[in-house]
Each structure stands twice: as structure tokens, then as C-alpha cells.
Amino acid sequence: xxxxxxxxxxxxxxxxxxxxxxxxxxxxxxxxxxxxxxxxxxxxxxxxxxxxxxxxxxxxxxxxxxxxxxxxxxxxxxxxxxxxxxxxxxxxxxxxxxxxxxxxxxxxxxxxxxxxxxxxxxxxxxxxxxxxxxxxxxxxxxxxxxxxxxxxxxxxxxxxxxxxxxxxxxxxxxxxxxxxxxxxxxxxxxxxxxxxxxxxxxx
Numbered sequence: 309x310x311x312x313x314x315x316x317x318x319x320x321x322x323x324x325x326x327x328x329x330x331x332x333x334x335x336x337x338x339x340x341x342x343x344x345x346x347x348x349x350x351x352x353x354x355x356x357x358x359x360x361x362x363x364x365x366x367x368x369x370x371x372x373x374x375x376x377x378x379x380x381x382x383x384x385x386x387x388x389x390x391x392x393x394x395x396x397x398x399x400x401x402x403x404x405x406x407x408x409x410x411x412x413x414x415x416x417x418x419x420x421x422x423x424x425x426x427x428x429x430x431x432x433x434x435x436x437x438x439x440x441x442x443x444x445x446x447x448x449x450x451x452x453x454x455x456x457x458x459x460x461x462x463x464x465x466x467x468x469x470x471x472x473x474x475x476x477x478x479x480x481x482x483x484x485x486x487x488x489x490x491x492x493x494x495x496x497x498x499x500x501x502x503x504x505x506x507x508x509x510x511x
Contacts, residue, residue: 321350321356321359321360322374324352325346325350325357325361325367326367326370326371326374326410327350328347328349328350328351329350329367329410330371330410330411330414331349332346332349333420334417338368341364343357343364346367365425365431368424369431369434371409372418372421372425374409375409375410375411375412378412379412379442379445380441380445382403382412383445383449386399386400386403387449387453391453391456392453392456393449393453393454393457393503394503397496397499397503400496401493401500415480416483416484419477419481419484420484422435422477442469443466443469443473444466444469445469446465446468446469446472446473447465448465450468450469451465472499475498479494479498482494
């Protein structure tokens, strides 16, 4: 009789470390959080942590990579159900964040982690790869929804991706600095304003 495997897989371990790290980073700050504290919060030993990641920086890069991968998959799934831009944006506004990865649920933590990694020049190429992937995602959405609506994009899709992403990150940073005058939905409200200004409305 074969034994049932109860040992967690590497993916399970990483997911628990990601969740624990997000909690610890929010409570103690990214710089002040120790590997031991993160491992303990996840229910693991330091050895288990080092079996998966060489350092805290490597953990953070992995969390950012996981977030980008999940975001791309989530947006493509949404796009498959909502073919035109207006419907896609409406669905995006009502998307449930509770089932997303830790950085999807906490855009401010996402921004803080990006800034933390960006301080180390040698890590910036890692961020650049993810930045380009996020820009391409937006460009793909613009191209697909424009094609489905039978109209040409108002702007070059690649440039649109850069503009929209800069606006999203800008609102995140503004909310980090001044949450009182920067509501959590500022970015989506701005997208809605642009949508109306361009005459793109739901059918």
C-alpha cells in the first residue's frame, strides 16, 4: 500500500512564504523584516527558507515575478470573457481582489517592494523585465479590444501601455504619500475619465 504524500510541494512552500512575507513586511517594514521572522510566520525554519531562496532580496524578486505572472494570466482570462474595452474596464473595476496574490491585494506593498529593489542597481534589470511584461500586457489588451471593436487604437499600443502603467504606478505612489487626497480607486476613476473622454462607452 502506497503512502499518501503529506510533505508540501515547493509551490506550496513558496506560497506560504509569500503570504507570510507580505504580512511581516506590512507590519515591520521591508528593511526591518528578518528572514527568521518571515520563516516563523510561515510556519517554517530558517533552513526551509534557504532551501527555496538564497536571500530576502531573492524572495522579493520571486514575489514580484509571481505577481506579474498572475496578473497577466488574470487579465487574459478577463479579456477572454469581455471582448471590448468598455466591458473589460467595467469588469476590471468590479474584480474581486481577495483571491489575488499578496501584492495584488496590496498595491501599496507592491510599490514599496519595487522601490526597495530599485535601490540596488544590480537588481534593476530584474525589475525592467517585469516592467516590460506589464507594459506588453496593456498593449495586448489595447490591440485585442481595438480589433474586436473594429477600430484602430487611438495611440500606439506600446506607448499606451507605457502611459497607462506610469499612471497606475503614479497613483500608487501618491496614495503612499497622501492617502487622504488619493482614494484607493483613483487609477480606475482616471481610466474611466479617459474612457469617456475618448468616447468609449459600454454598448
